[in-house]
Amino acid sequence: MLIAVLSGFLLAAVAPWLTRSLKDKAGWILALLPALLFVYFLSWIPAVMHGDAVVVYYPWIPGLDINLSFLVDGLSLLFALLISGIGTFIIIYAGGYLHGEEYLPRFYAIMFSFMAAMLGVVLSDNLITLFVFWELTSITSYLLIGYHHEDKKARWCALQGLIVTVGGGLALLAGLIMLGNAAGSFELSEILGSGDVLREYPLYTAMVVLILLGTFTKSAQVPFHFWLPNAMAAPTPVSAFLHSATMVKAGVYLMARLNPGLGGTDFWLYTLGIFGAVTMFTGSFMALRSTGIKAVLAYTTVMALGTLTMLIGIGTELAITAAMTFLLAHALYKAALFMLAGALDHETGTKNILEMGGLRQLMPITFITACVAALSLAGLPPLFGFIGKELMFEATTSAPGLVLFTTVLAVASAIMIAAMAAVFVLRPFTGELKKTPKKPHEAPVSMLIGPVILASLSLIFGLMGFIPATAIVGGATASVYGAPVDVQLYLWHGINLPLILSVIAVALGAVLFLKWDQALALFDRMTFIDRFGPERGYERMMDGLVWLAEWQTRVLQNGYMRNYLITIVMTTVVVVGWTFFAYTGQSVPMGEIDFRIYEVVIVGLVVAGAVVASVTGSRLGAVATLGMVGFGIAMIYVFFSAADVGTTQIMVETLTVILLVLVLFKLPGFQNLSSTASRLRDAAVALSFGGLMTVLILAINAVEVADPISDVLVQWSVPEGYGRNIVNVILVDFRALDTLGEIFVVGLAAVGIYAMIHFRAEDKAK
Template identity: 55%
Template sequence: MQLAVLVIYLAALITPWLFVQHQHRTAYIMALVPAALTIWFATHIPMIAGGEVFIQEYQWIPGLDISLTMVLDGLSLMFALLICGIGTLIVLYAGAYLKGNPAQNRFLVILLAFMGSMLGLVLADNLITLFVFWELTSITSYMLIGFNHQSAEARKAALQGLIVTVAGGLALLCGLVMLASMAGSYSIQEILNTPETLTEHPLFVGMLICLLLGAFTKSAQFPFHFWLPNAMAAPTPVSAYLHSATMVKAGIYLLARLQPELGESGLWTVLLSSFGAMTMLTGAFMAVRSTDLKKLLAYSTIMALGTLTLLIGIGTETAMIAFAAYLLAHSLYKGALFMLAGIVDHEAGSRDVTLLGGLRKNLPLTAILVAVAALSLAGIPPLFGFVAKELLLEAMLDGAFHSFIFVFVMVASIFVVTVASVIALRPFFGAFKAPKAEKDIHEPPKAMLAGPIVLVLLSLVAGVIPGTVGNWVTLPASNAVAGNVVDGYLALWHGLNLPLLLSGISITLGLLLFKYWDTFRNRLKVLDPIIARGPERGYFWFMDAIVWVAEWQTHILQNGSMRNYLRTIVLVFVGLTGYTLISRYQLHWNWDVDLYFHEFITVGILVAAAIAACVTRSRLGSVAAMGAVGFSVALIFILFSAPDLGITQILVETLTVILLVLVLFRLPGFSNVSTTRERIRDAVVALLVGVLIMFLIMITIDVQLFEPISGYMIENSYTLAHGRNIVNVILVDYRALDTLGEIFVLALAAMGVYAMIKFNPATSPGANHYAGTLILEEKKLAEKDIIHSLEEIHQKMLEDQNIISVGAMNNRNSDEDGDEEQETLASSYDEDRDHDDSQAAKRLEDDERGKKDAAQSDEEGKKS
């Protein structure tokens, strides 16, 4: 079974290579893989029907109790047949539907990856493995729904589906972990076989809510149903596969799988029955007011998913039999209807049933297939949908909650008949109003018709011989869901009974509603404002709230203040670590400390110096105080028999103090950059950190997880390493490689500093030529700048002379004082011009001298 999943993933990997060779025909080749797996799973039908269960174990991460164990029983076999069988038809359909699409290669890869993930999900026995495949289906379905990523609608729908299902997946993970903790195992088979009940466990309610959140979001249960109709933006092959037989039934599979263990809880029964009935009614109501073919089918799918959840919640044997039959019937007719809706859209260019009409002339075979599949949807004999509907009504009458959900079931049944009538009649009768020319509409390629034909025939055959289908497929699945062998059978005719009467009433009222469907649908438009304020609006509100919270917390936590960042990090660290220390550890205070007076004095000096460094108003005083702290630490090392560390500390502190003193004159003076209140707050934060670190050190000393190795080092330092200084032995023997690495790092740093200090481009060998070239280039640029400046000065002088000449002509009749002043002004300009010319000449001489120096440097460089 692990190989079956692996084969599909390998097929997805080689699809790009095959597509280069065979183009759109690659789909027909790839369809052989799920077809072969369908046959392989079908060979297990006789043995599974006989009560056997196949288990294949493979330890994935034994230390975490995570395995790739696969289980094949009646429930997983029916799902595997649907996944691989309908998957084969979908791959064939996609080959023709996307013919000519350059992205068909990508589509096939993602589709096969989704198929493998879905198959792994229904076969997995380990809860964590199931969750991994669960999330893989969410990711691959996101890529499939958003396949037409150039469309904003497709991107929006894909993101919405991903957010809803992944959010539910996180809740599911919590529920699965709690379930494993309660049962003591991650194996589903062991959980189902556990002798004690889990309902009395204190974690049961939380676990149940988390599991239901995961299942409800995945299977579009109310109020999370809104993402499924929006996902119809995906290509039709995606809708036909994900939203009829596979992904949306993943949550249903999980509920059915856990039913034997959790079904004993009254809370389980109430929640599943209530939400299932509400989902069923919501889906039927929304379907009857829609005009888009795919939206009609999507809402009817929601109705079917609610029905399946309701049957699991009822939990009786009749309900379990009805569950398996209804699941199979729905997969057959809904997969066919989705593909046929895609054909209508592909050929007619529209899915709006108010515009379509008269297509029976151009699409006769499609019209027949749609009619037969719609009959199964409505529950009309002799289709298998009728058998499933009879069992559903019988389960409702047998269930303990039939008095309050009976009306829901009947109303939903009436609406479904109306929807089936709209799908079967509206597109193929009446006037054609779609924009595409009616004469251009024709039957699609045979590959697109193959899937609907097979599914419709299977629905018809299963309806004719329901006993055989029940014994071989549905009843073994019912046994797995019930946890025991159920007593029941499937038959087309159960005689004249109440379920048959109720079925006839629903069909009659549904056809009558179809007659007045347009009027009824228009009347329902008054509810549009209420529907607009439904669960989907809550989703958008939630997304807006996330953005608002993100902006708010960013403004608070990331406001550009480094001090604020550090304070936030430190306080979170103190809070989380402090809570852990208080809740889990108890400190043992030992006041019997054997210390001498001089040791107390040393510690006192250290503390006093540290406080002085914080409060002093002099930078020199701060440096002196920090030096005192360092030298006090060195003295403590020496006092406690670590002279090497003490000497090292003295050297480091001496160098640090000298460096600080050397750069002291470059530092700005002291200034009050914070208020008194802020300094007090910072002092409190620092005090909290100091206290926390003190407690951590005390706990580290007090708690010994393993036997200390210090005794071994003390005993063997002299005998094995021939050294009396234990610290030296640790550095050069026990931790020799660590010391070697530190030496290597220091050596690299020293060489880097030495090279930086000693390297001089002007005097180093081979650098003269390079330096001369740089000087020459700089001189050329300077020469250009000087010439440009001289031209600007000369132009300005000419302009000034012109101004002077004009002024002299205008003032020709002025007095002699004015003439003298004008002559003085002109002579001053002449003097300025002579001065500028002399300065320019001097600059040119300096430039020529620079050229000669550069040439000489160049010659020296070449010689060297």
């Protein structure tokens, strides 16, 4: 299992080299990995088809309860099959769609990393591991969306998607940590059985809100839906994979995964039910007012994501069955439709549906495949999408507390989606042949094999859904519902309310298709949607962020070191001081102060040196008194048995004094640049900071909440660090990474200084 999850990263490392070596065959050869993974995951179906689960465990950071553990059950297996199966066709498709492109080797490297990260998300049993893979999907999708990095719009769209999803990811991390603490474990296999404990958790609402912020941003729920259509700046293979089996489905997966533990409350029901239904309607409406072929499909994905969220929120056995059926149906037809949209774009040179027409004679295979996939999108028999839509209607008409709301929005959405399914097929392929930027012809085999097979599966699953799909859907339903479920999928359930609603939706959808041109004219006048929508809010937020950055740069980072120090010191004094006195009742536990005469003398010299250095007008005197401060502190180290630190201090002070004296006569004389008020302010800042540090040190010495760690380090010094010099052992062994980091920083600074000197010398030479 570990090899299966990480193999994508391994292949990503060599994919660019293989692509250059294999040339036109690269897509077909590289697709062998996801194909083999698909076969491997198929072998797991007998083990999980009845709702059972298998945990595969590999220790990673056991001290922090972080493991590379994988949970294989019906839900994770369904997603793994979709990711690897559809991924196989996407890799083949990309070879044809991006044929001859300069950046194709890089594309394959990022795509396989993205695929591996998504497999990690759906198979991880540990919450922290899941989050790591979760963020990797955001990063790799950012690179894929910005594939055409020379295009400013592509870069902007990629950044928008990254900011929205990573922002939600930060909230998700907090929610997952709360979830692990509430359940007493970070393993999903243990958390899912703690539903009663989680629902009674005092911070249940806050925890769910944080988790849903992560899932809603990832799965483009209202009001975060705007980033997903903009992600169409990515090449079509990315869009097809992103919308059908990966990335945007990650949020749906996590909501479904956590349903047994967090579901079953009114808050879960109404939050997911309402937001999901509104997103479903919004996606359908926005698809209706779009003319770009990829934009239409993108908004229908928003519709599907809202539908799935709504069904998970409803949470009944029927609703969960409908969700898993709809999930599988959507993945099949949406991947096919996106690849067909890419074929139309690739062969005609335009993405605008209104500029296409009469292509069925020139692209007959594409036309037939599009008809099958679009019928599944519209929810017409005998396609598998019809079964999913019927179950969805049946679930909404029995939703507890939300029957009217969910049913009305579901029917309205189905009407608009039926109309857009007709637009997708009839506008480009029927009517008179229109002149396009490129002379159209049938797409190559690499771009058609995926859509043909996936559309065929939509038909096969519809006609014989009770045979191949029941085991997959049944296992996933049992995992999400949290109990065994008897799933039976049939094409014909008799004449009932869901069927009547389907007939009404299709009929009104046909009428809407005939009036689509008039509807577009009406939509063009509805400019307030773009002016006041959530995307405009995002743009205002980003403008505000730039304004804030400019303001704080102008005020706080204005080039004066004195201002920097005052800001840092006073922030520390206010925040730390307020916290200290608020929690100690404004009293300072001083403890016993024991001192000796030589300590008083040394401290007196240090204080005197600091005062003289601050007020003297002699540069030589300032250097001497600063040296007295440093050497006095070195004496304190020596008296308290820190000989190594004292020696280091003496060396540093000696070197500092020598360097200052060497450059003393080359420096300009002291100038009085500060007013008396400024000097008094600086003195007050220094005294307040010094006073706070003194109070904190006295309090720390007076209060001992635990045994000092120094006792343990003394015990470990010889047996663990093989050294009797405790300070050296701490630096070299116990704090090795810290010391390495400091060495790295110093080395990096040295490289930077050398580079500045070197480049300046070159400039002077020129």
